[in-house]
Amino acid sequence: MAMQPKCSLQAGSRRVVVPTSRPKVKPTHVVRFQTLNGSETGRKRPEYVANRISDPNYVRVLDTTLRDGEQSPGATLTAREKLEIARQLSQLGVDVIEAGFPVSSPADFEAVKQIAIEVGNEVQEDGYVPVICGMGRTVFKDLERTWEAVRHAQRPRVHMVLATSEIHMQHKLHMTRDQVIENAVAACKHLQSMGCYDIEFCAEDASRSDPAFLYEVLGAVIAAGATTLNIPDTVGWSMPHEYSALIAGIKANTKGVDGVVLSTHCHDDLGLATANSLAGVLAGARQIECCVNGIGERAGNASLEQVVMAMALRGEETMGGLWNGIRPVHIYPASRMVSSYSGMIVQPHMAIVGANAFSHESGMHQDGILKHRETYQIMTPESVGLPKDTSIVLGKLSGRKAVSSRLEQLGFGLSAEEVNDVFKRFKALADKKKNVTDDDLMDLVTLDHEECQGLEQEECLGHGQWELGYIQVVHGTMNVPTSAVTLKGPDGVTSVAQGVGTGPVDATFKAIDSLVKLEAQLVDYSAQSLWDGSQAPVTARVAIQPTGALGELAKQLRGGGSVEAKPLQFSGQDLDEDIVVCSARAYLTALNKMIGWVNAVNRKRGAASSSSAGSAGKEEQQQQDKAHMAVR
Numbered sequence: 090m091a092m093q094p095k096c097s098l099q100a101g102s103r104r105v106v107v108p109t110s111r112p113k114v115k116p117t118h119v120v121r122f123q124t125l126n127g128s129e130t131g132r133k134r135p136e137y138v139a140n141r142i143s144d145p146n147y148v149r150v151l152d153t154t155l156r157d158g159e160q161s162p163g164a165t166l167t168a169r170e171k172l173e174i175a176r177q178l179s180q181l182g183v184d185v186i187e188a189g190f191p192v193s194s195p196a197d198f199e200a201v202k203q204i205a206i207e208v209g210n211e212v213q214e215d216g217y218v219p220v221i222c223g224m225g226r227t228v229f230k231d232l233e234r235t236w237e238a239v240r241h242a243q244r245p246r247v248h249m250v251l252a253t254s255e256i257h258m259q260h261k262l263h264m265t266r267d268q269v270i271e272n273a274v275a276a277c278k279h280l281q282s283m284g285c286y287d288i289e290f291c292a293e294d295a296s297r298s299d300p301a302f303l304y305e306v307l308g309a310v311i312a313a314g315a316t317t318l319n320i321p322d323t324v325g326w327s328m329p330h331e332y333s334a335l336i337a338g339i340k341a342n343t344k345g346v347d348g349v350v351l352s353t354h355c356h357d358d359l360g361l362a363t364a365n366s367l368a369g370v371l372a373g374a375r376q377i378e379c380c381v382n383g384i385g386e387r388a389g390n391a392s393l394e395q396v397v398m399a400m401a402l403r404g405e406e407t408m409g410g411l412w413n414g415i416r417p418v419h420i421y422p423a424s425r426m427v428s429s430y431s432g433m434i435v436q437p438h439m440a441i442v443g444a445n446a447f448s449h450e451s452g453m454h455q456d457g458i459l460k461h462r463e464t465y466q467i468m469t470p471e472s473v474g475l476p477k478d479t480s481i482v483l484g485k486l487s488g489r490k491a492v493s494s495r496l497e498q499l500g501f502g503l504s505a506e507e508v509n510d511v512f513k514r515f516k517a518l519a520d521k522k523k524n525v526t527d528d529d530l531m532d533l534v535t536l537d538h539e540e541c542q543g544l545e546q547e548e549c550l551g552h553g554q555w556e557l558g559y560i561q562v563v564h565g566t567m568n569v570p571t572s573a574v575t576l577k578g579p580d581g582v583t584s585v586a587q588g589v590g591t592g593p594v595d596a597t598f599k600a601i602d603s604l605v606k607l608e609a610q611l612v613d614y615s616a617q618s619l620w621d622g623s624q625a626p627v628t629a630r631v632a633i634q635p636t637g638a639l640g641e642l643a644k645q646l647r648g649g650g651s652v653e654a655k656p657l658q659f660s661g662q663d664l665d666e667d668i669v670v671c672s673a674r675a676y677l678t679a680l681n682k683m684i685g686w687v688n689a690v691n692r693k694r695g696a697a698s699s700s701s702a703g704s705a706g707k708e709e710q711q712q713q714d715k716a717h718m719a720v721r
């Protein structure tokens with residue numbers, strides 16, 4: 090392969106140097122994969138050779154999110170987004186990154202080139218450097234442009250496409266069978282003449298092509314130097330048994346097929362892309378083309394996460410030991426990134442990466458999960474990069490076990506009788522609300538329900554805590570925003586305080602803080618008018634999070650920081666014509682909820698420590714003491 094010229098360029102804050110000769114790639118590639126039990130397989134990814142894979146069970150993963158994925162209507166990506174996704178794909182451990190279609194536009198050319206320069210020269214955490222691939226037609230100008238974009242990578246590949254089905258040849262290409270063969274062979278030779286030897290040939294619409302003709306075309310491109318043969322189910326027409334027979338037929342009848350790698354590329358028009366891809370590798374293909382979140386032309390491509398996890402979990406047992414080099418723990422971050430950059434929302438029930446993929450709302454399932462996770466989960470959320478505490482969603486179908494377990498996590502160790510009492514209120518609320526949040530649950534425990542009888546939950550919030558009296562704000566361009574507030578405290582005494590801030594709301598929050606004195610931090614604030622016009626009422630929303638000793642206590646209660654648990658938050662919401670007034674009330678609601686939580690936890694812990702006389706550790710006791718102090 091030709092040596093590359095030395096060049097260096099600045100990409101964001103990263104300085105990338107393209108070397109004069111290709112650096113040596115470490116020969117050992119250890120794939121670290123966390124299975125359900127958290128163990129690691131520690132297998133070695135085979136050394137990369139374009140046309141052959143030394144381990145007969147290894148399946149290459151070609152990710153085409155940046156090419157076919159970007160063909161999803163509306164999913165256009167900027168060059169920077171493509172580069173960031175390519176970095177994430179490299180971290181994920183994909184063998185081949187199909188970065189784009191360089192002849193399609195100058196911007197795509199630049200994006201692919203940049204990916205080749207940066208990601209195509211970075212060593213992955215297991216020592217592997219991914220192949221960077223670009224696609225073009227079998228037209229010379231496409232091939233030249235594509236090669237020019239990818240050649241900067243350590244392992245550049247050109248993927249060229251030419252249709253082989255009658256319908257495409259007649260109606261789209263206006264080419265005869267002979268012309269197609271001639272064109273494909275000439276394209277291979279042209280690539281080699283430029284120094285490209287990693288050549289993937291795609292027989293577009295292969296699954297609707299005449300098999301005998303397909304064998305002939307494929308035999309001809311193998312002889313002309315192609316190293317990977319892509320056999321796409323372009324329109325998602327195949328059934329798994331048909332696709333399997335197609336691959337088996339090619340293996341049995343194509344001259345020279347043992348010297349190349351066969352690839353699957355399946356579309357999801359009938360929802361069979363994953364099934365067909367797996368059928369293809371079971372029949373002898375050794376590369377799967379797929380996209381993160383299964384995005385792609387029309388109904389999308391095979392989803393990376395599905396094919397990868399199917400092999401990871403079932404490959405040994407049901408697929409004769411087929412495996413791949415993906416590090417599943419990076420799947421979820423990749424899914425989030427692709428969804429956010431492409432604007433293609435992941436449906437909640439999507440396998441592996443959907444919001445509900447590891448969530449359970451019904452009581453019998455929640456009970457099973459809490460007793461032994463594997464009753465209803467075939468892989469752990471952590472193994473694919475999700476935080477652990479996403480499993481239990483509380484709603485009207487939930488049972489006592491799930492509710493009391495969540496209360497336990499929130500710091501309320503309730504007796505069976507108390508749980509029964511809360512559970513009744515929980516069911517009543519869940520009948521009215523889709524999801525019962527942690528906030529709702531804490532209200533069910535901390536509000537004084539005797540005193541609140543007859544009141545709506547929102548009216549009852551903050552009962553017996555801090556209440557807003559008056560607010561007076563001075564602000565404008567001539568003075569420092571200043572707010573004076575009066576608050577009636579839990580002891581019934583009204584106090585006054587003043588705060589200055591960056592604006593009237595900030596000044597008011599500062600004034601409130603100086604009276605309430607709670608270790609908390611504002612993590613979210615928004616104000617939105619209900620309709621257009623300056624007289625429209627405003628809804629203010631506030632969320633706060635405990636900090637300091639209270640923050641530590643919350644973390645401890647939610648799993649001791651051993652997992653990436655969602656931080657405990659308290660929220661408040663209020664509506665008024667005056668933005669400062671509704672913001673102040675919303676803020677007080679959140680603070681009052683937090684005080685209710687701290688008081689309830691302290692009461693519970695106080696009772697527990699006096700009944701187990703001195704059994705609490707010194708450190709835990711100190712933590713509790715600090716938490717007690719924090720709300721005085």
Ligand SMILES: CC(=O)SCCNC(=O)CCNC(=O)[C@H](O)C(C)(C)COP(=O)(O)OP(=O)(O)OC[C@H]1O[C@@H](n2cnc3c(N)ncnc32)[C@H](O)[C@@H]1OP(=O)(O)O
Binds near residue numbers: 252
């Ligand atoms: C199944 C797939 O996913 S295939 C990949 C799809 N991806 C893309 O199309 C990438 C984006 N494409 C583009 O930017 C443009 O279509 C380009 C730059 C490739 C071509 O643009 P244009 O020259 O304006 O052609 P246009 O898109 O209108 O039509 C495609 C032409 O390519 C021809 N063509 C398609 N495949 C081939 C091939 N392998 N060899 C020769 N010609 C081909 C078509 O027959 C048509 O030719 P015609 O103009 O003589 O009828």
Ligand SMILES: CC(C)C(=O)C(=O)O
Binds near residue numbers: 319
């Ligand atoms: C160009 C090829 C690989 C393709 O996307 C298809 O046939 O679906």
Ligand SMILES: [Mg+2]
Binds near residue numbers: 321323354386
């Ligand atoms: Mg496709």
